[in-house]
Amino acid sequence: MSRTVYLNGAWLPEAEAKISVFDRGFLFADAIYEVTGVIDGKLIDYDAHAARLKRSLQALGIPMPVDDGTLLDLHRQIAQRNGITEGLIYLQVSRGAQDRDFLFPDPLEPTFVMFTQAKRILDNPKWNKGISLKTVAEGRWSRRQIKTVQLLYSSFEKMEAHREGYDDVLFVENGHVTEASSANFHIISREGRLITRDLSNALLHGITRGSILDLARRAGLETEERSFTVAEAKAAAEAFITSATSFLIPVVSLDGTNIGDGTVGPVGRRLLDLYIKDRRENGLPIAT
Template structure:
């Protein structure tokens, strides 16, 4: 597929979209990214992603290169140019390019890149079977609430786990689960309570996570935001991860041990259904 890519104000064929070798995103992973899903020609949970993008940029002191209205217009335009009705829009903003130096000036011009990925988001076979996860030690940097492109440790751990037959990893720090390689993690206790890690710099403040908590309250499901251990997870009735691309993904085993009866649970299934229904109602249509 010869996609059209957006790069610093230009629409380019993907083969012609080039970023400087001196870009700090390339040299130092000094960059922020966001991924927005597209379903049925609508941007899913876009306001949350746009707000988190600004928070992450502010945390690193990178100026936002475009205004709010232009950013939304760019998302819609790149989807139209690549005829994306279902898939993902990836956006990345780096601090910009300079000769390699740990110390950076305050006046660098940020690099803004956007591209699309066509994907059948609503046809995920793992929704029916669930995921098998492996616990691994937490090894990422401390400021995980900032959505940076520093994903090497997550990539290495997930790749190693995949070679062992697992679908993903769960990071464990000081005996408590933080999150999966690129998703927030949640459990349903045997008394039907939804438990998710409380927000801090230990984990990404997931947009889908927040939506699920809101939907759970509206559905009358008790929810708690707190730390929880691997043992508590293994004894849970259900578990699932949430992310922008997989929405609500059931987890059926951890380190080879079944969670619940080892099948997709009814609460996880129901939360997925109402999340998709809710987001399709709220989604921002791409077509003019």
Template sequence: MARIVYVNGAWVDETEAKVSVFDRGFLFADAIYEVTAVVGGKLVGYAGHAERLKRSLDSIGIPHPFTDESLLALHREILARNNLTDGAIYLQISRGAEDRDFFYSDDLTPTFVMFTQARPVLDNPKWKTGIAVITMPEGRWANRQIKTVQLLYSSLSKMEAKRQGADDVLFVEDGVITESGSSNAHIITKDGTLVTRALSNALLHGITRASILDVARNAQIKVEERGFTPEEALEAAEVFISSAGAFVMPVVSIDGKAIGDGKPGPMTARLRDLYIEYELAHAI
């Protein structure tokens, strides 16, 4: 059954959806996106995603083509139109379309697209096995706190990881891990401290990351926001990544070297349980 997608104010069959070939999102990656997980027909962490969407649009000067009320209503309607119970809602907003030029008009009408992806969210088989990652030099643009569609380097890096038999990458800049290919990165030290890189332009300000730090502190788990090296990650008790799609995903090896005993650790599982419990209680 084809999905119903939202394109510039219209609900259309996915096979009929069209965007201009002159759209700046297509020509220049001049666009912002967001992803919100759906569990049991409810939106997970929606408020954080909606606020980050507005911050990202403001950061590159794209006007908001929605009100707070209309944006939430669109999320609810796309759930209903597609009978989505578990999965994700993706939205993408570009600056708009006009003839190709590096300069752009100040009065463009943004292109606004939304679609759903159905998939199990609370039954991820990788939670049981963990994932393998490789390290690669950081090669993305400097303003990674803005959630733009400039994902080519991440895509190429993930494909290289796949060719090497791994699942994802950890980007390294000036000797320190920034994040993974599409998630924030964390370690658990041998004394039980949760370490994650402090917020800056070097990494996306993850909504899942923020919730994990909150539930960790509420559970009296010590938290340090600082950089850490690949060597420190290899010596850690546990390593995991976090995102709206993966929630809390254990990393069991880096560059072919096992983390601990090479199996998902108990602290990662505990943090995932605490995160899921909190988010499901607040899902809307």
């Protein structure tokens, strides 16, 4: 069935949704995106995603296309129109369309699009199996805390890793881990501490990252936010990645070296269970 998408104030069948070839999102990757998960008919971590959207747009000087109430209403409407009770809601805001030029008038009228993906988020075989990562040199632009659509390097490196039998890549800069291609990376030390990279321009300020840290602290787990090396990651008891699209996925090997005993560890599994339980109880209902 054709999905209904939202484009600049109109609800359209996906085949009829058209964006200008002069849109700066297409020509310059001059755009921001966000992804909100849906489970049990509830929006997951919605407030945090909406807040990050505003921060990212502000960082690029793109005006927010709608007010807060309208943004929430659009998320609810698009889920209802497409019958999404489990899956993902994507939105993208570009600076707008103009004849191609590195310089742009201020402001342009933003291009605002939303669409859904039906997906069985709660049935992820990688939760029980874990994934393997390959380290690669960091090659993205320096302002990674802004959630832009500049994803070519991440996509290319992940494709190369897949061809070599890995599930994903882990970016490394100046000897220290930044993050995976589209997820934050965390380790559990041999002493039982949850260690994750501290927030800076070097990595995306992940919403699920923050939620997992909060739940870990509430559960009495010691946490530490700092940079760490690949060697420290390989010597960890456990490792995992976090993202809005898959919540928490255990990492069982890095560059062919087992992390821990090479199987899904108990701490990561516990944090995943805590996250799912909490979000099922506290997610924002789509139906009002």
